[in-house]
Amino acid sequence: MAKVLVFIDNPGTALKKSSLELLTLARSLGESVVALNGELHDDVTAAFGEYGVSAVLRPSVRDLNDYLVAPKAAYLAAAAQSTGATIVLLDNSPEGKEVAARLGIRLNAGVITDVVGVDADGTAHKSVLAGSYNTACKATTPVSVLTLKANNVTPEPAAAPSAPEVVTVDVPVGSTDAAARITAREQKVASGRPDLTDARIVVAGGRGLDGDFGPVEELADALGAAVGASRAATDAGWISHDAQVGQTGKTVSPQLYISAGISGAIQQKAGMQTAKVIVAVNKDAESPVFEIADFGIVGDLFDVLPQATAEIKKRKG
Amino acid sequence: MKIIVLVKHVPDAQFDRHLNGEGYTTDRDESILSELDEYALEAALQLAEARGGSKAGNQVIALSMGPAGAVNSVKKSLQMGATEGVHLTDAALAGSDAAATSLALSAAVRYLNQDAPVDLIITGMASTDGETSLVPAQLAERLGLPQVTFASSLDVDGGRLVARRDADTSSETVEAALPALVSVTDQINEPRYPNFKGIIAAKRKTITTLSLADIGVDPAQVGHAGSWTAVTNAEERPPRTAGTIITDEGDAGIKLVDFLAAQKLL
Ligand SMILES: Cc1cc2nc3c(=O)[nH]c(=O)nc-3n(C[C@H](O)[C@H](O)[C@H](O)COP(=O)(O)OP(=O)(O)OC[C@H]3O[C@@H](n4cnc5c(N)ncnc54)[C@H](O)[C@@H]3O)c2cc1C
Numbered sequence: 001m002a003k004v005l006v007f008i009d010n011p012g013t014a015l016k017k018s019s020l021e022l023l024t025l026a027r028s029l030g031e032s033v034v035a036l037n038g039e040l041h042d043d044v045t046a047a048f049g050e051y052g053v054s055a056v057l058r059p060s061v062r063d064l065n066d067y068l069v070a071p072k073a074a075y076l077a078a079a080a081q082s083t084g085a086t087i088v089l090l091d092n093s094p095e096g097k098e099v100a101a102r103l104g105i106r107l108n109a110g111v112i113t114d115v116v117g118v119d120a121d122g123t124a125h126k127s128v129l130a131g132s133y134n135t136a137c138k139a140t141t142p143v144s145v146l147t148l149k150a151n152n153v154t155p156e157p158a159a160a161p162s163a164p165e166v167v168t169v170d171v172p173v174g175s176t177d178a179a180a181r182i183t184a185r186e187q188k189v190a191s192g193r194p195d196l197t198d199a200r201i202v203v204a205g206g207r208g209l210d211g212d213f214g215p216v217e218e219l220a221d222a223l224g225a226a227v228g229a230s231r232a233a234t235d236a237g238w239i240s241h242d243a244q245v246g247q248t249g250k251t252v253s254p255q256l257y258i259s260a261g262i263s264g265a266i267q268q269k270a271g272m273q274t275a276k277v278i279v280a281v282n283k284d285a286e287s288p289v290f291e292i293a294d295f296g297i298v299g300d301l302f303d304v305l306p307q308a309t310a311e312i313k314k315r316k317g
Numbered sequence: 318m319k320i321i322v323l324v325k326h327v328p329d330a331q332f333d334r335h336l337n338g339e340g341y342t343t344d345r346d347e348s349i350l351s352e353l354d355e356y357a358l359e360a361a362l363q364l365a366e367a368r369g370g371s372k373a374g375n376q377v378i379a380l381s382m383g384p385a386g387a388v389n390s391v392k393k394s395l396q397m398g399a400t401e402g403v404h405l406t407d408a409a410l411a412g413s414d415a416a417a418t419s420l421a422l423s424a425a426v427r428y429l430n431q432d433a434p435v436d437l438i439i440t441g442m443a444s445t446d447g448e449t450s451l452v453p454a455q456l457a458e459r460l461g462l463p464q465v466t467f468a469s470s471l472d473v474d475g476g477r478l479v480a481r482r483d484a485d486t487s488s489e490t491v492e493a494a495l496p497a498l499v500s501v502t503d504q505i506n507e508p509r510y511p512n513f514k515g516i517i518a519a520k521r522k523t524i525t526t527l528s529l530a531d532i533g534v535d536p537a538q539v540g541h542a543g544s545w546t547a548v549t550n551a552e553e554r555p556p557r558t559a560g561t562i563i564t565d566e567g568d569a570g571i572k573l574v575d576f577l578a579a580q581k582l583l
Binding site (some may be wrong): 005050062067068069070073093094095097100101104105106109110113114123126128129130131132133135136137138139140141146155159176178179180181182183184185186187188190201211214223231241242247248255256257266270277278279281285290291292293294296297298299302303304305306307308311312315316 | 331333334335336340341343353359361403407409415416419424443445446447448449450451452453455457461462463464465466467479480483484485486487488489490492502503504521544545546547548549550551552553554555556557559560561562563564565567568569570571572573574577578580582583
């Protein structure tokens with residue numbers, strides 16, 4: 001059976017949904033082994049067991065977090081070699097993709113990013129050119145490295161739980177020599193709202209909000225949604241850059257995307273047009289966002305959004 | 318300082334883009350300098366200018382790998398202010414994936430390193446066609462350089478660079494010794510437009526054309542043959558079609574909630 005190595009970086013005290021998705025996919029492809037970086041909490045160990053992981057690897061050094069990417073790739077390459085893994089799975093975060101990039105060179109392995117599904121023979125599926133094509137691609141090398149987009153696999157525990165053994169992997173000497181060092185780190189305050197990349201519903205606002213994100217936030221909270229934004233809104237400083245959806249922001253694929261006061265430029269569409277249902281509210285009937293909206297409202301968002309919020313609250317009682 | 322900026326010639330995203338032919342490669346008609354590489358070029362120009370510009374010996378070399386038309390991206394880079402241009406072009410390069418691209422680019426960088434060492438390689442955060450962000454990290458790995466990716470600010474001081482980057486849960490300050498590779502986001506600056514003076518000056522600047530033979534790369538290592546991934550199928554997604562559009566007559570908020578309820582999204 002193929003060995004599938006899953007990289008899980010700093011899970012903290014509980015595995016994220018996207019990590020459970022990686023473990024579920026890994027199990028469908030072969031025997032799953034985790035290469036962990038960071039602390040290993042009891043609850044996380046238990047979750048690995050529930051998801052049928054056969055072994056958990058940990059790096060021989062504890063300072064991987066002090067550097068950017070390169071030493072993590074060196075560790076993961078050593079982990080892949082020591083386990084004989086033929087598939088390595090990582091999350092699709094910017095850092096996940098870069099670890100994958102360097103790992104690919106170290107292992108002479110093809111790297112495929114933005115993967116939404118993998119067949120039993122290792123063929124990966126992804127969409128390209130801002131969602132305009134669905135493609136199938138495959139590494140032509142003995143090992144393949146894949147980064148999986150969140151929300152494309154339903155997390156499912158294994159039929160029979162496992163008791164993973166914990167093994168230490170030697171990080172090659174000199175891995176940190178040519179690496180950039182992180183000299184300061186400021187934690188960001190969590191909003192308490194769902195994480196944008198894996199939220200089921202996203203309410204996003206643009207320049208039309210004119211500096212006031214209130215109506216978007218209130219509708220988001222009524223729906224239990226994450227808040228997104230166009231680049232015009234993040235550039236204006238109305239909301240943090242983390243909220244930006246689009247080509248140079250986050251790509252989201254929620255069940256529902258509500259776009260308010262956003263024109264729908266190609267770079268914005270690139271980040272949201274794979275949403276299941278798109279709702280748009282815009283004053284200008286000519287806005288390109290209406291070309292892709294399932295339900296479009298030509299109107300003033302300052303009237304439409306608060307009315308919808310009040311109606312949702314009323315119906316939910 | 319000697320800075321190389323990677324500039325990619327990509328299909329203009331304002332038009333429909335297509336995958337064609339063997340291995341479903343991107344149709345490169347109507348291509349332009351990738352917008353995201355303009356930020357890289359601007360960052361390089363600012364570093365060079367802060368050190369006295371080309372008069373003080375600072376070089377900003379725009380390097381593009383691509384078919385004949387890619388020279389236009391090099392030309393635009395020269396118009397914006399790059400001091401010289403390099404166009405790596407060879408029929409065998411067509412269809413290269415990130416691994417093969419980074420291999421060819423690493424050989425080109427080594428070639429340019431011969432007369433005077435390169436201090437810094439600056440790239441955009443991703444290409445606007447492949448969108449993988451793999452090439453900068455793979456190039457850094459192949460050259461054994463520290464990489465500082467997704468920099469939203471960049472400063473160089475005495476052989477070290479200091480950058481800021483924004484991760485999901487934190488903002489970081491990072492440092493690396495030169496030579497290094499940096500990819501910059503679209504937050505880092507406002508790229509300049511080529512002005513008349515720049516356009517005239519560009520005509521006198523040199524563009525060096527390099528082939529695979531010049532940089533010592535075996536054609537079998539690049540292109541479809543040398544790539545480590547292959548596209549086995551590509552299907553155009555049916556474009557999204559517009560649904561119902563209504564004009565607010567004072568009750569659109571309620572109609573919106575009706576729609577959500579009907580879609581079982583409440
Ligand atoms: C290299 C590059 C990368 C980019 N990356 C991204 C990206 O990742 N994400 C992104 O979003 N953009 C990105 N952009 C920018 C993109 O091209 C657009 O400029 C941006 O999306 C516009 O934001 P907007 O729709 O909020 O603003 P505008 O285009 O100004 O649109 C505002 C809209 O609000 C409407 N409006 C105004 N007032 C109201 C009201 N009261 N009620 C209802 N509607 C109202 C207007 O009719 C208008 O349609 C990028 C651009 C470049 C060049």
